[in-house]
Amino acid sequence: MFERSGFHFFTFRGIALAVSPWYLLLMAFYAFGPMMRAGSGGAGHAFLGGVSAVLAITVSLIVHEFGHGFVAKFYRLNPSILLHGFGGLCTHEIASSDKDDALIVFAGPAVQLVFAGLVVLLSTFVLPLINLGVASGLVASFMSTLWFFSVFWALLNLFLPIWPLDGGQLFHLILRRLMPEERARNIALRVSIFLLIPLAILAFLKAGIFLAILLGYILFYNFQLLNSGQDLAGRASNARAAQAPASAFQAELLEDAERALADQDFREAYRVCHQLRSTGRMPDKMLSQIWEILAVSAVQMERYEEAQSYLERAPNTAAVRQAREAASAHLG
Ligand SMILES: [Zn+2]
Numbered sequence: 001m002f003e004r005s006g007f008h009f010f011t012f013r014g015i016a017l018a019v020s021p022w023y024l025l026l027m028a029f030y031a032f033g034p035m036m037r038a039g040s041g042g043a044g045h046a047f048l049g050g051v052s053a054v055l056a057i058t059v060s061l062i063v064h065e066f067g068h069g070f071v072a073k074f075y076r077l078n079p080s081i082l083l084h085g086f087g088g089l090c091t092h093e094i095a096s097s098d099k100d101d102a103l104i105v106f107a108g109p110a111v112q113l114v115f116a117g118l119v120v121l122l123s124t125f126v127l128p129l130i131n132l133g134v135a136s137g138l139v140a141s142f143m144s145t146l147w148f149f150s151v152f153w154a155l156l157n158l159f160l161p162i163w164p165l166d167g168g169q170l171f172h173l174i175l176r177r178l179m180p181e182e183r184a185r186n187i188a189l190r191v192s193i194f195l196l197i198p199l200a201i202l203a204f205l206k207a208g209i210f211l212a213i214l215l216g217y218i219l220f221y222n223f224q225l226l227n228s229g230q231d232l233a234g235r236a237s238n239a240r241a242a243q244a245p246a247s248a249f250q251a252e253l254l255e256d257a258e259r260a261l262a263d264q265d266f267r268e269a270y271r272v273c274h275q276l277r278s279t280g281r282m283p284d285k286m287l288s289q290i291w292e293i294l295a296v297s298a299v300q301m302e303r304y305e306e307a308q309s310y311l312e313r314a315p316n317t318a319a320v321r322q323a324r325e326a327a328s329a330h331l332g
Helices: 021-038 043-074 098-129 133-159 166-178 181-207 209-228 238-243 248-262 266-277 284-300 304-313 318-331
Strands: 007-012 015-019 080-084 087-091
Touching: 007 266, 015 043, 015 266, 021 043, 021 080, 043 080, 043 087, 043 098, 043 133, 098 133, 098 166, 133 166, 166 181, 181 209, 248 266, 248 284, 266 284, 284 304, 284 318, 304 318
Parallel strands: 015 080
Antiparallel strands: 007 015, 080 087
């Protein structure tokens, strides 16, 4: 439903984060919007305020998605994160049980709420002790957007049983414990649709066209899912997905990565592989090629710790054996 790829922004502890063009566009809109409305008098001030709000929202979304990401990584599901026009998305391989899935979903809002608490503590007890001079107003507004958005986003995701928000996924997982999957998915999607219709109308009347279009789009997606009979948990269709052919875009990226590796541009090979990982599901064979390129380039970039996790998954080729030796020599 959402965009599947973006520009690789950074990789933290083996979890790559990409940003989609829509996210950048939306954030530019939020950053410049207040300035446009402010007129010439307060334009500079309004612009700084807009940028600080955009930064706060981005930091908060990153914290939320890494909450999902770290738990998915703990289960060795190779997560990657994409910030897109509708917030964030943490894609990972399909979890082996509903319990693992539930913990991964729950961790996003939970970590974000803990983070909001820390921000409040910091603003209340530490910031007043520091003399920030002219920046104090800006820092204060950054901190308040940071905690307010974090609480808002975490609660929205947790308690609204709307598919595919975290709350919708948790609701579906709870229903699955009580009834067969067929009924669970139908109820989860119908409840989601039932909530989305009044929300979309309310948004149209009160909040403006953008939110209404967004909700309308999610509504349309829910209808499609309900009619398609597609498996929501993904576990049943896991085997099928592994056989599905790669998209042309994925094949093109893999070619780019292989070319960069052949040219010994390891940084580029590494970057393209992480970008490819953020495109979602792909055939097993392609995934193992990615692990091989990531393993070799991470070792060449002397990121030995990180290389370990790629080496574990990479096929046992000559290049991988060589990289393994280099890594173990360095890690002792
Ligand atoms: Zn989430």
